[in-house]
Amino acid sequence: MAERIEEIRSVRNTDKAYVLEQGQFVDVNTFKKHPWIVLDKVTKDRLHIEGQFVYYPKTAKEYLHERFPTRQFPPDFNVRVQATITLPVYSLKYRCMLAIRNRCKLPKDVERLELPIGIIEDLKRSIAYRNGQMLQPIIRIV
Numbered sequence: 144m145a146e147r148i149e150e151i152r153s154v155r156n157t158d159k160a161y162v163l164e165q166g167q168f169v170d171v172n173t174f175k176k177h178p179w180i181v182l183d184k185v186t187k188d189r190l191h192i193e194g195q196f197v198y199y200p201k202t203a204k205e206y207l208h209e210r211f212p213t214r215q216f217p218p219d220f221n222v223r224v225q226a227t228i229t230l231p232v233y234s235l236k237y238r239c240m241l242a243i244r245n246r247c248k249l250p251k252d253v254e255r256l257e258l259p260i261g262i263i264e265d266l267k268r269s270i271a272y273r274n275g276q277m278l279q280p281i282i283r284i285v
Contacts, residue, residue, distance in 0.1 A: 170223060171185045173200050181228050186245050191229045198226060244269045 173179070179198045181190040192198035203222045207214070233241070243266060246252050250267035258266075 168225070175200055175202060179226075186241070188241065189231070191231050192226050194229070196231070200224065200226070240269065244273065249274075263265060 169184060174257065177199070177200060180217055181198075183190060189196045196274045201209075201224060203224055204220065207216060207222075212228050225236050240262065241254070243253070247266065247270055250270045252274065253266040254268070256263065256266075
């Protein structure tokens with residue numbers, strides 16, 4: 144199986160970065176209202192954090208209250224919350240478009256393909272968007 148490399152990126156820029164092997168983790172202090180996104184390093188496709196493309200961290204009490212609504216926790220109770228990164232499920236059409244897009248470097252590269260004009264335009268927009276993403280990496284997962 145090919146090795147995947149993901150980057151966890153903050154919506155806010157920062158110069159702190161971590162490299163992780165598969166299965167490892169890193170403790171990151173963040174704020175409740177500080178959104179996070181995860182991008183595949185190679186394709187720059189967005190991945191899910193806790194099933195969402197944009198992840199808003201929760202306090203430990205909020206996180207546990209969602210999972211155990213009847214349980215009471217002490218006022219000073221605080222623990223780390225684990226956020227899991229997963230691959231989203233795409234439609235077959237979209238997944239095929241991503242596979243073609245990943246082989247093209249520039250939007251003009253798709254003009255040589257014998258595809259319907261609508262799909263070519265979608266591919267051009269997708270390549271331009273991918274090439275234009277300029278966020279600073281926070282965490283790299285190898």
